[in-house]
Amino acid sequence: MMKLKNILLVILISAATSFLSVWGYNRWEAKQTAGVQEPGKLPINYAGFFDGERAAGAVDFTAASTSATPAVVHIKTKTKARQVTNNLPRSRSRNPFSDLFGDDFGDLFGGPQSQTIPEQRASGSGVLISNDGFIVTNNHVIDGADDINITLNNKRSYKATLIGADPSSDIAVLKIEGKNFPYLVYGNSDDVKLGQWVLAVGYPLTLDVTVTAGIISAKARSIGINRRQSESPIESFLQTDAAVNPGNSGGALINTDGQLIGINSAIASPTGSYAGYSYAVPVNIVKKVVNDLMKFGTVQRAYLGIQYSMGEPTEDEKKEYGLRDGEGVVVTDVPVGGAASVAGIKKGDIVTKINEVKVTTGPEMVEQVTRYKPGDKITVTYLRDGKENTATLTLKNRSGNTNVVKNATILEKLGGTLENLDKKTAATYDVPGGVVVRKIGSGALSKTKMQDGFVITSVNGIVIKNTDDLRAALERNKGNNVKLEGMYPGYEGSYGYPLNLEGE
Structure with missing residues (x-):
């Protein structure tokens, strides 16, 4: 009898262990697939899309519009008021009248020339890409925002969290809490x-959700607009003549099957409003950037290791x-140690294919390479002296290796040992x-000429009082093309050091 009880106990423990293992694995698996679209599964907003009601051959946008509008959201941002200064103190002496008349009186004695930039509000569009609330939009829509709020087509509002952003491609990922959201299928x-x-869906000019129609008028367009926020821009836009206006940024470009094929990002216009052409980031680039931001917190960008026109x-x-x-695409230079150099590609070679995909322009080539990460092997077809050659190369990151790029904080990229200036010293130097x-x-x-002991008092004119202010100021433009200004205690004069954290 005792032996039977022992056997039953072993069976019971085994069953419980198996159940807990399966339950734990399912919980873990759910976290790993958060925000990931499941192939072959359609969200509820596509119900009835393929019910055969559309006339064969007819150009009808109603089904695509009905499916897309619930999944395109209105993004409203707020940037808090902040103090900026145009000049550092011209005199390090304490203003003897400040206690009587206030700090503003110090301007007469060479004090800081400062002002307050008022709170700023802006709006744009975004696209839900999963039923658990992940949203893709443009980086420039949310760049520098202190608060990001999302309003759905059904008027429900949510506070969004920034998951990650990539200025090079002008793509950002947001997250709102909830489940069973409508979303667009890639x-x-x-x-x-x-x-x-194609159809452009968004919230232009602060209007409610709006759908406009047009055609694809060009592919692989590069217009240089992303250079405003990145030194290594990725541009291979889909060009359309669907009407796009301010506020459409971050919204959806869809085909007549209701599928997301691009994120509307820019317009070509002498006035800033629609004048005939608009540009969208192709969805195949968007998917790669989104996946990297969600998995690594930063984009794993691969480089061929060539220079080209x-x-x-x-x-x-x-x-x-x-x-x-x-x-x-003509190779104008091949830096030593890069992926192309190791594979034997030389200056003067003409790249014609990337993994058997034909490329005729720089943007087309960049678009193909953008889809891969450092460590991936690809084939490059090129012409040399009129003869076709093929090389297999291993792509590298910006640092020249295949390591995963970590998402270091902005202050970690800055480096150095940083601490807040104590109040006594600040009072002594009237800052x-x-x-x-x-x-x-x-x-x-x-990489700058800065010396130990430097005191940072402003970044691009924004007053810095502590490390929290420094972090916020650098994050407003991802640390790209900033100027650190400040002083060396005990020495007259102010100093400025240009800095770019991109690629650090």
Whole structure:
């Protein structure tokens, strides 16, 4: 009897252990797939889309519009008021009248020339891409915002959290809490054809959700607009003539099957409003950026390791390299140690294919490479002396290796030993505060001429009182093209150091 009880006890424990293991694995698996679209499964907003009610061959946008509008959201941002200064103190002496007349009286004695920028509000659009509340939009829609609020088509509002952003591609990912949200199904931007009907969905000019129609008028367009926020922009836009206005940024470009094929990002206009052309980031680029931001917190960008002509080749370049129109991309330089150099590609070669996909322009080539991460192996087809060659190369990151790029905080990228300026010292030098660089370290600061002991008092004119202010000021533009200004205690004069944290 005792033996039977022992056997039953073992069976019971085994069953409980199996149940707990399966339950725990399912919980873990659910977290790993958060925000991921499940192939073959459609959200509820696509109900009835393929019910056969549309007339064969008819151009009808109603089904696509009905499916898309619930999944396109209105984004409203708020940037808090902040103090800025145009000049550091011209005198380090304490103003003897400040206690009687206030700090503003100090301007007469060479004090800081400062002002307050009022609270700013803006709006744009976004696209739900999963039923658990992940949203893709443009980086420039939310860049520098202190508060981000989302309003759905049904008027319900949510506070959003920024998951990650990539200035190079102008893509950002947000998250709202909830479940069973409508979302747009990914299409394939490679399948998009010139002349194909498309719809732009968004919230232009602070209006309610709006749908406009147009056609694809060009592919792989580069207009240089992302250079305003990144030194290594990714541009291979879908160009359309669907009406897009301020507020449409971050909204959806869809095909007539209701699939997301792009994120509307820019317009070509002398007035800032619609004038005939608009540009969208292809969804195949968007998917790669979104997946990287959600998995790593930063984009794992791969590089071929070549330099090439960004614009159309000149007649002299065509003659020098023997390039025919539409033939490929001329390699103008091959840095030593890069992926292309290791694979034997040389200056003067003409790249014609990336993984068997034909490329004829720089933007087309960048679009293909953007889909891969450092460590991936690809084949590059190129012409040398009129003969076709193929090389297999391993893509590298910006640092020249295949390591996963970590999402370091903005202050970690800055490097150095930082601490808040104490109140006594701040009062002595008549500044509201600052951040002392006790030791430069090996980060981005080491690439400037800054010396140990420097006190940062402003970043791009924004007054810095402590490390929290410094972090916020750098994050407003991701640390790209900033100027750190401040002083060296005990020395007259102010100093400024330009800095760019991109790629650190």
